[in-house]
Amino acid sequence: MSTRWITTVSEMKAFTAEARPRAKSLALVPTMGALHEGHLSLVRRAKIQCDVIVVSIFVNPAQFGPAEDLARYPRSPEKDLELLRPLDVDVVFAPSNSEIYPPGFATFLDPGQIATVFEGAIRPGHFRGVATVVLKLSNIVRPDVAFFGQKDFQQVVVIRRLVKDLNLPVQIAVCPIVREADGLAKSSRNVYVKAEDRKAALVLSYSLKRAEEMVHAGEADAHKVLEEMRKTFDAEPRAQLDYATIVNPATLEPIDRVFPGSVALLAARLGRVRVLDNLIFGPQDSTPERNLQLAFPDQASGDGG
Numbered sequence: 687m688s689t690r691w692i693t694t695v696s697e698m699k700a701f702t703a704e705a706r707p708r709a710k711s712l713a714l715v716p717t718m719g720a721l722h723e724g725h726l727s728l729v730r731r732a733k734i735q736c737d738v739i740v741v742s743i744f745v746n747p748a749q750f751g752p753a754e755d756l757a758r759y760p761r762s763p764e765k766d767l768e769l770l771r772p773l774d775v776d777v778v779f780a781p782s783n784s785e786i787y788p789p790g791f792a793t794f795l796d797p798g799q800i801a802t803v804f805e806g807a808i809r810p811g812h813f814r815g816v817a818t819v820v821l822k823l824s825n826i827v828r829p830d831v832a833f834f835g836q837k838d839f840q841q842v843v844v845i846r847r848l849v850k851d852l853n854l855p856v857q858i859a860v861c862p863i864v865r866e867a868d869g870l871a872k873s874s875r876n877v878y879v880k881a882e883d884r885k886a887a888l889v890l891s892y893s894l895k896r897a898e899e900m901v902h903a904g905e906a907d908a909h910k911v912l913e914e915m916r917k918t919f920d921a922e923p924r925a926q927l928d929y930a931t932i933v934n935p936a937t938l939e940p941i942d943r944v945f946p947g948s949v950a951l952l953a954a955r956l957g958r959v960r961v962l963d964n965l966i967f968g969p970q971d972s973t974p975e976r977n978l979q980l981a982f983p984d985q986a987s988g989d990g991g
């Protein structure tokens with residue numbers, strides 16, 4: 687089978703109409719391209735659960751602020767296709783901006799309070815853009831299951847809220863964070879981390895590891911765990927902490943006591959590059975998949991929930 691490269695909404699809708707009757711389960715993996723192992727892990731998971739796979743590649747201008755890096759965002763369509771080829775997906779949907787936002791486009795979603803904290807506070811309007819494009823992609827592709835990465839934890843919470851609030855007929859499957867060998871969470875933006883900052887970038891995964899060790903050793907006071915995480919950051923002057931918090935995964939409200947399924951969220955800057963990471967707390971012998979289950983108990987394991 688060869689992968690179809692579709693760039694128009696009408697052709698994408700025609701594909702769905704044709705594929706739906708024969709598909710047991712249709713998957714959508716939304717991405718902004720510049721693909722790496724993190725994205726590919728979502729595609730592999732989709733292939734286990736679903737028999738028709740659509741990967742979208744769309745650098746969504748609506749989720750970038752005016753002072754942000756939309757023009758500089760990495761784009762590598764040929765390499766993306768190369769990486770996807772062995773995975774044998776059915777469709778790569780790569781629409782232009784004007785396909786998604788044609789002249790006269792005016793309707794945006796407001797994802798409410800959870801979109802105003804953390805990333806939403808630093809990037810006003812970001813989740814409005816995310817929610818709007820996810821709803822549009824979902825209406826165009828009509829997937830049974832859509833796959834997202836835990837890496838963007840707040841995004842997952844916003845999208846799960848959107849699906850629930852608007853009764854969208856799609857399951858949301860969340861996949862664990864894929865990391866570089868040294869622990870740095872993979873991200874398309876990592877290419878912009880300067881060589882001299884690359885080591886400093888490890889402070890994120892290191893401080894999360896420290897937090898996990900403390901909790902496994904019996905510390906449940908979230909404030910004490912956070913204090914230790916901040917101390918780790920203080921020791922790395924090349925990284926500026928944007929926020930460190932431990933929250934309830936359902937509400938994103940900061941908590942006082944760590945519990946299984948609660949999550950530490952981190953964001954920092956290395957020069958001009960923003961990097962995010964997070965960790966779900968779970969029992970000592972747990973796995974990232976099981977910890978995801980603790981954070982999102984309604985996500986059935988293995989079938990997207």
Ligand code: AMP
Binds near residue numbers: 835
């Ligand atoms: P992006 O292209 O950055 O918008 O990411 C597309 C999807 O891939 C999102 O659901 C991300 O959360 C997910 N993703 C990005 N990086 C990773 C990673 N390191 N591990 C797992 N999923 C990831």
